[in-house]
Amino acid sequence: MKLYKLFVSFLIISLLFIGFFHPIISITQDLGRHFLLGEIILKTLSVPKTNLFSYTYPDFPFVNLHWLSEVLFFVIFKTIGFNGLLIFSTTIVIASFGLMFFKLFKSNNFLALSGGSILYLLILFERTDIRPEIFSFLFLSIFLAILYKYREKYTKWIFLLPFIEILWVNMHIYFIIGNALLFFFLLENIILKRKKLFSKKTKVL
Known part of the structure; x- marks a missing residue:
C-alpha cells in the first residue's frame, strides 16, 4: 500500500x-x-x-x-x-x-x-505564470502541517506561525487565509475542551 x-x-x-x-x-x-x-x-x-x-x-x-x-x-x-x-x-x-x-x-x-x-x-x-501567490501555496501548506501536528500532539513548531504570517502579509494578499485557519483551529480547540469538560461533569452527576 x-x-x-x-x-x-x-x-x-x-x-x-x-x-x-x-x-x-x-x-x-x-x-x-x-x-x-x-x-x-x-x-x-x-x-x-x-x-x-x-x-x-x-x-x-x-x-x-x-x-x-x-x-x-x-x-x-x-x-x-x-x-x-x-x-x-x-x-x-x-x-x-x-x-x-x-x-x-x-x-x-x-x-x-x-x-x-x-x-x-x-x-x-x-x-502557471510566475506570481506572488506561489508563496501563499507554501505558507498555507506550512500552516496546515503545523496546525494538524499540533492537533495530534503539542509541538514547538506552533511558535513559528506568527513569524511566517509576518512574511505572508508582505508577500501576498492571501495572508488572511492564515488568520482564518488560526481562528478556526482555535475555535475547534475551545469546542472540544468544552465538550470534554461537559462530559466529565455529566459522569460525576
Missing part, C-alpha cells in the same frame, strides 16, 4: 512539474510590473504608496501587499535569469504540494484526497 501511495504522489508531483516548468517566452501577465516595482523598492528602500502605472490617476493611493515577493523575484531574475526564476517558482509549488502529500500518507482517505488534488491541479494549471 505504501508503494501505491508513493506512485500516486510521484504522479501528481510530476504533473505539477510539467504544468509549471515551462519556458518563459516573454514577460507575461504582471511579471514585468513585479520586476519594475522590485527594482524601485530596492533603489529607494521604500514601498510606493500610489499607483505608479496609472496614466489617468497616478496619485491614487495603493497598498502593495506583495512588495517582498516583487523584490525577491527581481533579485533572482537579475542574479540567475529567467530560467533560475522559473526553477525557483516551480520548486516552491512542488514543495508546497509535497508537504501536503507527506501528511496525506497517514490518511485513510489517501485515494479520495489524491483524486481531489488532481481535479484541483486542472484549475491550478490555468495560472
Whole structure:
C-alpha cells in the first residue's frame, strides 16, 4: 500500500512539474510590473504608496501587499535569469504540494484526497505564470502541517506561525487565509475542551 501511495504522489508531483516548468517566452501577465516595482523598492528602500502605472490617476493611493515577493523575484531574475526564476517558482509549488502529500500518507482517505488534488491541479494549471501567490501555496501548506501536528500532539513548531504570517502579509494578499485557519483551529480547540469538560461533569452527576 505504501508503494501505491508513493506512485500516486510521484504522479501528481510530476504533473505539477510539467504544468509549471515551462519556458518563459516573454514577460507575461504582471511579471514585468513585479520586476519594475522590485527594482524601485530596492533603489529607494521604500514601498510606493500610489499607483505608479496609472496614466489617468497616478496619485491614487495603493497598498502593495506583495512588495517582498516583487523584490525577491527581481533579485533572482537579475542574479540567475529567467530560467533560475522559473526553477525557483516551480520548486516552491512542488514543495508546497509535497508537504501536503507527506501528511496525506497517514490518511485513510489517501485515494479520495489524491483524486481531489488532481481535479484541483486542472484549475491550478490555468495560472502557471510566475506570481506572488506561489508563496501563499507554501505558507498555507506550512500552516496546515503545523496546525494538524499540533492537533495530534503539542509541538514547538506552533511558535513559528506568527513569524511566517509576518512574511505572508508582505508577500501576498492571501495572508488572511492564515488568520482564518488560526481562528478556526482555535475555535475547534475551545469546542472540544468544552465538550470534554461537559462530559466529565455529566459522569460525576
